[in-house]
Amino acid sequence: MDLISIANAVINGVVIGMLLALPALAITLVFGIARFPNAATGDYMTLGAYTTMASQLVLGGSIVAAVLAAMTATAAISLLMYFWVFRALSERSHVSRLIASIGVAFAVRSTITFFAGQDQYVIDVPLVRAWNFGGLRILPTDLYIVGAALTALFVVFFIMYLTPTGRRMRAIADSAELAAASGIRARRVMIFLWTIAGAFCGLGGALLGIKAVVLPELGWELLMPMFAGVILGGIGSPVGAVLGIVTFSIAQEVASLYVGPAYKIVLAFFILLVVLLLRPQGMLGRPIAAR
Amino acid sequence: MALLSVTDITARFGGFKALSSVSLEVGEGELVGLIGTNGAGKSTLFSVATGYIPAGSGSVVFRGEDITELAVHQRVRRGLARTFQVPREFSQMTVFDNMMVAARDQRGEKLANLLFARGAIREEEERLAQRVREVLAFLNLARVTDELAGKLSGGQKKLLEIGRLLMLEPSCIMLDEPFAGVNPVLIGQLCERIVELNRRGIAVLIIEHNLAELARLVPRLYAMDRGQVIASGTPEAVLADAGVREAYMGGVI
Numbered sequence: 001m002d003l004i005s006i007a008n009a010v011i012n013g014v015v016i017g018m019l020l021a022l023p024a025l026a027i028t029l030v031f032g033i034a035r036f037p038n039a040a041t042g043d044y045m046t047l048g049a050y051t052t053m054a055s056q057l058v059l060g061g062s063i064v065a066a067v068l069a070a071m072t073a074t075a076a077i078s079l080l081m082y083f084w085v086f087r088a089l090s091e092r093s094h095v096s097r098l099i100a101s102i103g104v105a106f107a108v109r110s111t112i113t114f115f116a117g118q119d120q121y122v123i124d125v126p127l128v129r130a131w132n133f134g135g136l137r138i139l140p141t142d143l144y145i146v147g148a149a150l151t152a153l154f155v156v157f158f159i160m161y162l163t164p165t166g167r168r169m170r171a172i173a174d175s176a177e178l179a180a181a182s183g184i185r186a187r188r189v190m191i192f193l194w195t196i197a198g199a200f201c202g203l204g205g206a207l208l209g210i211k212a213v214v215l216p217e218l219g220w221e222l223l224m225p226m227f228a229g230v231i232l233g234g235i236g237s238p239v240g241a242v243l244g245i246v247t248f249s250i251a252q253e254v255a256s257l258y259v260g261p262a263y264k265i266v267l268a269f270f271i272l273l274v275v276l277l278l279r280p281q282g283m284l285g286r287p288i289a290a291r
Numbered sequence: 292m293a294l295l296s297v298t299d300i301t302a303r304f305g306g307f308k309a310l311s312s313v314s315l316e317v318g319e320g321e322l323v324g325l326i327g328t329n330g331a332g333k334s335t336l337f338s339v340a341t342g343y344i345p346a347g348s349g350s351v352v353f354r355g356e357d358i359t360e361l362a363v364h365q366r367v368r369r370g371l372a373r374t375f376q377v378p379r380e381f382s383q384m385t386v387f388d389n390m391m392v393a394a395r396d397q398r399g400e401k402l403a404n405l406l407f408a409r410g411a412i413r414e415e416e417e418r419l420a421q422r423v424r425e426v427l428a429f430l431n432l433a434r435v436t437d438e439l440a441g442k443l444s445g446g447q448k449k450l451l452e453i454g455r456l457l458m459l460e461p462s463c464i465m466l467d468e469p470f471a472g473v474n475p476v477l478i479g480q481l482c483e484r485i486v487e488l489n490r491r492g493i494a495v496l497i498i499e500h501n502l503a504e505l506a507r508l509v510p511r512l513y514a515m516d517r518g519q520v521i522a523s524g525t526p527e528a529v530l531a532d533a534g535v536r537e538a539y540m541g542g543v544i
Contacts, residue, residue: 164416180363183364
């Protein structure tokens with residue numbers, strides 16, 4: 001395989017990885033703070049893609065406005081599901097929340113197909129030509145996607161590590177019991193968490209819809225790769241989630257050169273397997289401590 | 292009137308009666324000890340008073356307000372705080388952040404303020420940081436300010452717990468075996484700190500197995516056995532009590 005094709009595959013992997021880093025971060029934050037693997041993450045993305053399309057139809061015009069509307073709508077649904085479903089289960093086992101989240105996933109997807117049907121859609125964006133640097137192809141759209149993802153990631157990392165709200169989020173993730181003993185109101189942090197998780201899934205889904213096509217299984221099918229990326233990076237580590245999913249996506253894209261797109265996910269999971277054999281806690285995860 | 296009154300508290304774990312009709316009072320600015328053999332229900336009583344375990348019956352009144360039904364964080368915000376038998380810390384956060392996160396009444400907690408009141412937040416953060424540094428110096432933890440709390444020694448974690456309590460600006464603190472697993476030199480230091488806090492007007496209730504140390508520290512003691520308070524009064528009186536001796540020595544003496 002020539003170097004140029006590999007380089008192009010790497011670039012493509014980085015773009016997809018940055019895009020998926022948004023929902024991956026949502027997964028890791030929800031896992032760390034609300035303490036369950038949220039299986040509805042993928043369908044929140046799907047919702048983001050469809051609401052982008054819908055708001056474009058209704059509001060017309062600007063793709064930026066449509067994406068912002070999609071983020072708002074997904075955040076609102078995410079909050080609604082917290083108040084309606086996950087809050088009631090907060091004292092129960094994490095398995096009950098996981099199973100509930102699978103139900104939420106189905107409910108969200110079915111609601112979408114009820115209105116939009118099973119057809120595929122494309123989001124209306126201006127057609128652009130790829131820049132060609134001696135065989136290295138870069139799409140301007142991809143740059144916007146990476147730019148939007150990086151901005152969103154920057155905002156959340158800024159909040160997490162440099163503000164009092166973020167400090168409280170980290171405290172609850174570290175030890176919920178001690179956080180309560182320190183007078184931290186979990187409710188407020190939870191509202192913030194689910195807003196961010198929803199907005200990020202919405203943005204990720206919208207960007208993916210722009211890059212590919214919009215269909216009802218868009219997010220659900222990405223759930224396993226996203227969890228794999230999060231595990232690869234080290235569960236509960238926000239930076240790890242981003243690095244993990246980017247690594248996983250690059251592996252997938254490069255692998256598809258050799259084994260074809262149909263089997264790329266197999267090879268990517270093989271890499272996951274090898275990393276976890278060597279480093280069970282993931283790239284940046286902490287070793288599972290006796291608690 | 293007492294600062295904290297626990298009245299007729301009963302708590303069950305399944306069929307096991309961990310507390311049966313326990314009553315206890317801590318006065319404003321008082322220093323009180325609580326002793327008892329393992330399994331006597333001391334820590335359970337702490338957990339009921341601070342809201343970790345619901346009371347089966349009875350009431351907890353703090354500063355004249357019935358707090359029996361309140362959540363843990365609400366009691367903390369009213370000024371009733373505790374430490375744990377096995378010291379706990381936010382292990383992945385620095386000592387500094389461990390302290391900051393416990394500070395009361397932060398405006399930065401509201402996200403809207405991050406956007407609209409940046410200056411005020413920065414000022415408040417600086418004021419709190421100043422206070423954190425003072426408390427860390429008071430506890431001889433200044434050297435480890437930027438270490439991850441999980442890396443501290445057992446004794447340092449005990450001090451950090453007390454530091455976190457102080458950031459909450461409590462009026463009553465409940466210390467669960469503050470001297471357990473702490474080296475003798477540090478025990479002396481801890482005692483000094485506790486006395487100093489008490490002198491500043493904070494009421495203290497201490498569970499401790501180190502009876503000699505405790506008797507020197509507190510003017511008043513409660514003794515518990517099998518989920519009940521069996522004696523209270525001055526350390527001399529309580530330690531001389533026949534029931535207490537029986538519980539501790541199994542009636543050998």
